[in-house]
Amino acid sequence: MLLVAKKDGIRNLLGLGFNFIAIFMLITMMAWGIPLLILLPIFTFIILALSIYMSSDDGDTTNIAFKTSLIVVFVLGIFTIFVQYIGQFQGFSAENADELENLSLAVGLNFSNVAISMMAISMLGAVAEAAMAIVANLFEVIEQDEAMTLNQFQAQRTMITQQILGTAINTLFFGVLGSSVGLVLWFVRLDYSLAQIINSKLLMADVASMLLGMLGILFSIILAGHFVEKKFNLDLTNK
Template identity: 55%
Template sequence: MDNALVLLTIIMIILMFIIAQKDAIRNLFGLILNVLAVFILITLINFGLNPLVVLAVIAPVIVAVSIFMSADENEVTFIAFKTSIMVILILFPIAIIVQYLGHFQGFAAENVDELENLSLDIGVNFSNVSIVVLLISVIGAISESSIALAASLTEVIDQDERMTIEQLKNQRKIISEQILGTATNTLFFGMLGSSAGLILWFTRLNYRFSDIINSKLLVADVVTMLLGMIGILVAIIISGHFVQKNFVIQKNKI
């Protein structure tokens, strides 16, 4: 297992340098910082701090590193950062409501064998932990969608100095549809790939359909996927709005 991780890491680093060249060091450093941020988040929760408070502190750091370490364009990164923070704030109450209705915190019945000889009295609110996991899992997709739309629209504007507001709206619609389609498909197939073994297990053990859709393990993955899709959609709307607003302001100055 260790050899596989080392091999994949080496391949990833080589490809990063081939594609990004001199920017690969910055991107790799950003990835390391985010891994460190997640480790700090887990450590602070383990120390007994409120998971939601820890999330409120660490999430903006993860977003900032993901965005500002991946692009040089100040206007694009600033728009993407504002958008990502706003989307996380919007998704936060939705995650709380979904968790309250779904009760998918903690461990599932399938985990009983592994936990049989272990104590579950560890003093952690797993409901709050589930909310943290939901939001941390979708931060990457939100940041990516925000910066992709902002960068694409900004590039289109820079290429056509005579562009009108109507033309920008048309370009915004086209680019938004493209990003939405690819990003949501990425989330869907990511969820499907990670849950394929679990779904196969349910099928081979003759689980009823009602048992499958109420499985805590599967529902948590599906909820994360749907929350991510909502986040991507909102991020595309807000990011496009900011770019269009800046475009109008620049046009009025001329």
């Protein structure tokens, strides 16, 4: 990052460091027993702000990306609570039994809240990245053609949306697939049935996080593109 982006790379590295500190503080405060409904909105705002505003100094781009990310994460945050209620991904699984045999499970934590936090945090990066990517690309297209009409912009928006959507979802899918290879091999070698695999907390928690991330990417791209188009149309009207 330092070799390629130079000063921007330093800013991005600082943002990464601050986000690490923020997540560490979130985990610590959860361990102290502070309610999730207080912690998660605060730290979601902080993490998104650091991720977006530390990655670019273009005010229009970052403002639209940040607004989009907040809306998408808020909506999917509510959906995450519903997913956790249906899936019951909290706690430990049978595959963890050997590691936990000599340990006490009376740690005084609501593991349902831990599962919700895990799914919410895992989608923040995907949402922020997708929003920044579509907004930056659309503004670049507008800057390159000052005589662009609204119809031309909409055609460009559709093309860029398709490209970013496919790439971002593939990246998320293969990331989750790669992290779950060992678990899948475990299932195969121990002859797990399909029902056992579907009811595995470890695997289904990763799948749920992946699907939420994919929805976040989809909604971010659509909503961010709408905001940029609205601003572009307003600028055309003012001309």
